[in-house]
Amino acid sequence: MATRTTGTRSRRKPAATAVGDRDPDLLRRIHKFMVLTRAVEDRMVAMYKGGDLLGSLYTGHWHEAISVGAASALRPDDYLAPIHRDLGAHLWRGMEPWQVMASFMGKATSPTGGRDGTLHYGRLDLNIYNLPSHIPANFPVATGMAFAAKYRGEDRVCLAFCGDGSTSRADFHESLTIASVQKLPNIFFIENNQYAYSTPLRLTSASESFAAKAAAYGMPGVKVDGTDALAVHDATAEAVARARAGEGPSLIEGVTMRMHGHAEHDPADYVLKELYEEYSKKDPVELFENVLIEAGVLDVDAAKQVREDARQYAIAARRKALADPMPDPGDIEDGVYAD
Amino acid sequence: MPTDSGTATYLEAVGLALDAEMDRDPDVFIIGEDVGQFGGAFKVTKGFLDKFGPRRVVDTPIAETGFTGLAAGAALVGLRPVVEFQFADFISCAFDPIINVLARHHWRTGDPMPVTMRAPFGGRLRAGPTHSQSVESYFAHVPGLKIVMPGTPEDAAGLLISSIRDNNPTLYLENKYLYRRLKAKGPISLDPIPLGVAKVVREGRDVTLVTYSAGVHQGLEIAEELDKDGISVEVVDVRTLVPLDVETIVNSVKKTSRAVVLHEAAKRLGYGAEIAATIQEEAFWHLDQPVVRIAALNTPTPTSPPLEDAVIPQPAQIAETLRKVARA
Numbered sequence: 001m002a003t004r005t006t007g008t009r010s011r012r013k014p015a016a017t018a019v020g021d022r023d024p025d026l027l028r029r030i031h032k033f034m035v036l037t038r039a040v041e042d043r044m045v046a047m048y049k050g051g052d053l054l055g056s057l058y059t060g061h062w063h064e065a066i067s068v069g070a071a072s073a074l075r076p077d078d079y080l081a082p083i084h085r086d087l088g089a090h091l092w093r094g095m096e097p098w099q100v101m102a103s104f105m106g107k108a109t110s111p112t113g114g115r116d117g118t119l120h121y122g123r124l125d126l127n128i129y130n131l132p133s134h135i136p137a138n139f140p141v142a143t144g145m146a147f148a149a150k151y152r153g154e155d156r157v158c159l160a161f162c163g164d165g166s167t168s169r170a171d172f173h174e175s176l177t178i179a180s181v182q183k184l185p186n187i188f189f190i191e192n193n194q195y196a197y198s199t200p201l202r203l204t205s206a207s208e209s210f211a212a213k214a215a216a217y218g219m220p221g222v223k224v225d226g227t228d229a230l231a232v233h234d235a236t237a238e239a240v241a242r243a244r245a246g247e248g249p250s251l252i253e254g255v256t257m258r259m260h261g262h263a264e265h266d267p268a269d270y271v272l273k274e275l276y277e278e279y280s281k282k283d284p285v286e287l288f289e290n291v292l293i294e295a296g297v298l299d300v301d302a303a304k305q306v307r308e309d310a311r312q313y314a315i316a317a318r319r320k321a322l323a324d325p326m327p328d329p330g331d332i333e334d335g336v337y338a339d
Numbered sequence: 340m341p342t343d344s345g346t347a348t349y350l351e352a353v354g355l356a357l358d359a360e361m362d363r364d365p366d367v368f369i370i371g372e373d374v375g376q377f378g379g380a381f382k383v384t385k386g387f388l389d390k391f392g393p394r395r396v397v398d399t400p401i402a403e404t405g406f407t408g409l410a411a412g413a414a415l416v417g418l419r420p421v422v423e424f425q426f427a428d429f430i431s432c433a434f435d436p437i438i439n440v441l442a443r444h445h446w447r448t449g450d451p452m453p454v455t456m457r458a459p460f461g462g463r464l465r466a467g468p469t470h471s472q473s474v475e476s477y478f479a480h481v482p483g484l485k486i487v488m489p490g491t492p493e494d495a496a497g498l499l500i501s502s503i504r505d506n507n508p509t510l511y512l513e514n515k516y517l518y519r520r521l522k523a524k525g526p527i528s529l530d531p532i533p534l535g536v537a538k539v540v541r542e543g544r545d546v547t548l549v550t551y552s553a554g555v556h557q558g559l560e561i562a563e564e565l566d567k568d569g570i571s572v573e574v575v576d577v578r579t580l581v582p583l584d585v586e587t588i589v590n591s592v593k594k595t596s597r598a599v600v601l602h603e604a605a606k607r608l609g610y611g612a613e614i615a616a617t618i619q620e621e622a623f624w625h626l627d628q629p630v631v632r633i634a635a636l637n638t639p640t641p642t643s644p645p646l647e648d649a650v651i652p653q654p655a656q657i658a659e660t661l662r663k664v665a666r667a
Contacts, residue, residue, distance in 0.1 A: 020475075079416070116447045123416060124450050132439040140408020140436060141415070148413045150395060151368070158412075171435075174405025325617060336482045338451040338506035 016287055017230035017297040030072050030229055032306055033219050034064040034285045037088035039310035040097045043318055044104065047263045052322065053104045055261035058119045060085035061225065065284035066191050066254045068092055069232030070159060073240050079145040080157035081129040081138040083189055084119035085258075086161050093126045097314060101321035114327035136162035139175035139188065146184040146243075157185040157243040159236065164204055165196025167213070176217040176251070185243035187236060188251045193258035198270045214251035215226065226254030226282040230291070256284070347527050350518035352492035353457070356499040357421060359529045361391055362391040364419060366536035367503060370397040370406050371423030377593035380425045381518060382461055410454045411440045411508075419453045421501060427460035427474045427512060434477075441508035442483035451562045452584065455499070455587045459515035461553060461603060462651050463636075467642035473604035473635075479580050480511050485509040485534055486580040490555035492523040494578055497532030504531060521556070539591060543573035546665040547591040549614050550601040551577045554652075558601060561658045570665045582611055588614065589621045596627040597664050603651050606634035628667050633660050 019027055043094025048057040060067060067088030070078065082089045087100065095111075103110035103121040105201045110132065111121045122130025129145070131138040142160035153252040166172055167190060179186045190210045194201055207213060220242070224231045232254055239250035257279035261268035291297040298306075347355060361367045368391075369384055375398035376411040378385030398407040402425065410420035424430050424667045432438070444452045462471040478484050485507050489495040495513070497626045534545035540555060541562050548558045557642070562572035575591050578581060592598045598618050611632040619631050636650045 081412075112447050120447070122448075124448065129412070129415065130444075130448050132443070134435055134439050137408065137436060137440055141407050141412035141440060143405065144412020144414070145416055145418075146412075147409055148416045148418050151418060152411070170404045170432075171408065174400070174402035175408070177400050178402055178405045178409060179407070182397070211442040304538075335446050335449060338445045338453075 003150050013131070014245065016228050016291050019230065019291060019297060021044035021321070023096055023238070024297045026072065027292055030068055030233070031067045031288055031292055031298065032310075033072075033088055033092050034229065035306050036097075036310040036313060037064045037068060039286050039307070039314045040091070040100065040317065041087060044101060045260075045264060047101065047104075047318060048243050052318070054106050055118055056265045058084040058241055058263045059105060060087050060261040062256045062279060062284060063191055063193065065288065066226045066232050066256060067161075067227035069229040070161075070189055070236040070252075073233050073236035074157070074159055077127060077151070078127070078156050079127050079142065079239070081131065081158060081160035082122070083131065083135050083138065083161045083163065083191070085163070085193070089161075090128060090162040092122070093128055095121070095123060095126060095128070098320040099315055102324055104327065105321055106328040107321060107324045109321075114299075130251070136160070136166040136169060136171045136175070138162070139166075139171045142186055143175050143179050143184055143186075146179065146186045148183065148187060149185055155244045156237050157187060157240050159187045159189060159240070160206065161189045161191055163196060163239040164190060164192045164194070164201060164210060165199065168191075168204060176219070176249070179249040180217045180219050183246065183248040186238040186249040187243060188249060189236070190251070190253045192253050192255045194275060195258055195268075195271060196261040197266075209253060211251060211253040217251070219251055220252040221253070223253045227279070227282045227287060228257035229284060231287045251289035347492055347523045348519050349410075349492045349495050349514070349521040350381060351552060352495040352523060352527050353499055353513055354385070355527055356496040357384070358387070358390075358531060360482045360500055360637055361395060361641050363393055366417060367419045367421060368397060369423060370399060370410060372399055372401055374398060374423050379423060382665060383457075383514065384423070396646070403429055404436055407433035407456070408436040411436060411452060414452050414454045415450055416445070419455075421455045421503060424456065424458035426470055427458035428472045429475055430456070430458055437478070437508070438481055439483070442481045445507065446483055447647055452508050453506045454603045455502045455511055456500075456509065457511045457513060459513045459518070460515055461605050461612050462516045462640045462647060463516040463553070464646060465642055465644055468639035471640035471647075474604070474609050475510075475512060475580055476604055483508065487511045487534060487578070488514075488552045488580060489578060490514070490517070490552050490576050492527060494522055494532060494576075496527045496614060497530060498534065500529060500577065501531040501534050505534060505653045507533075513553070516553055517556070523529065527532060535580045535585035536578045536579075537575055537583055537587035539573060539587065540576045541572065541574040541596065543571040545571045545595060546597040546599060546661055547573045547575060547588075547595045548599050548601060549575045549577060549588055549660065551580065553603060554601040556642040557652070557654060557657055559565050561654055561661065564658060566660060568662070570662060572665070577614070583613075583617070585617055585621060589634055590623045592618050593625045598626070598630045599633060599661055600630065601633045601634055601652060601657060606632055607637045609634045628664050631660055631664055633657055653667075
């Protein structure tokens, strides 16, 4: 890995990455969390339509291979700085679906007790940063977490996600610049889902790819098929190993499609039909399930059971979140300052 | 770093306090532009790189958003970063992480955010509109930030130590005009001075002057002068804007029944507006006269000396105002 050159390297392959001799338990676990992510988000779309939620709902349909695939390449003590398409990474880390639902409902039991809401539900006890809306404001914070690990001589790394739209902001440029000159153990993951709200790629960047930008920062950049969980996992694992070895940050671009609107209120009628058609054949959850079934890691009945368990889990989560209390405004001025 | 703290300037007092905290706590580090091999634009961190090494004295690219956010992330996982902004004017480049990341994180999540942000601010150095600004009011409006503005070398040391030990994001504004013009009256104490405690720096009977930073020295000089005319001015140095020691201000106003507020930031929505409003809410029936604000004109800070002097409060104007309020 030390000999690896800086620049872009395409990992996009015509067929899904093969399972090879990987640990079947890890494969089944990745599958389980991808299925759970989809089930929880489908449930939450229904909750949005049914009026259970406060505002809009931000989902990560077709981001499951990225969020679970990348998070599964980390250790639990590594830091994670996700965005609103990364429910799968949260769940992988131990976030409970009912907590996420509670966040979108402003419940007292949400990770912020209803003070913040919707997609702002990170938990530091799970080494997950709870970001504000100003994405990629999580990027500079991610460099700080990586800086602290290096400062203390620990071999922890920090994985941060952003979208294609985020790459235009100063936070992105300044974080990649600082991380590379300081050789920080960061993995910067761009989830290229074709649209920044309504803005298409052609109005966001004139670069041949986002991964290509890595060369300018003096770090490796790699573009992967973001619907291929194992391609994502492998690319992340390689970047994690590099960071852990003290060789500095990496940039990964995972290409997928935002299959819902920016949020559920957005009909996304500006999206090219051809993109929906192309990506409807590339459902990352289905693709990975088929890979496991073909490889004999999972049988059809077991896969069905995983889906049914996930559905029931999401139903139970909604029930709990609905029953949970709303917060008491009596202490709203507490905690503006820490003791 | 000065060898004899008895002669420490305001600038050296800042350096002494930072040095002492870095000695005391291995989690404290300094990060910013030119703070390492160059020793900082004003030389506050001169010698720090040799003593503490590049791990704890971190030179950054010109990237205020980046290194302020980095400090937030490091603080979240237990370090105590001290960020140096080369000039307070450049803090606007880090507005987003300060407002949206640092200031509200604890209230949102309960996680402490111990980041100290040092920034040299203010005018009188003929540095013009983008090197002379007083930025305190932008940030005083934001819940979750503390704002510290020492006026003496002694306070500069003790308040910086408290800022670094505080579990909140703290904006520590150093008056760069005072850096080499003020010397400590004795050895610098490295004991912390609590945030949120104002100080009556001169007792008086006729009028209270509420001020901070360079205003304290202007106020004390003018108070001596007015004393010769039989006007007794009490000078209150608020020292920290957030939290504000309302009690000390109000007690002084109740005693003198007249109040003038002085700062070198622009008048409109300057911090003096908050102090004046607080005085009328808490001590209205004790007042013999309306509270008067002395502040800079509502213009950018000009470069050329006659222009800058026309914008920033000058001694004659301050003396005249105090005289008028005291005798009216």
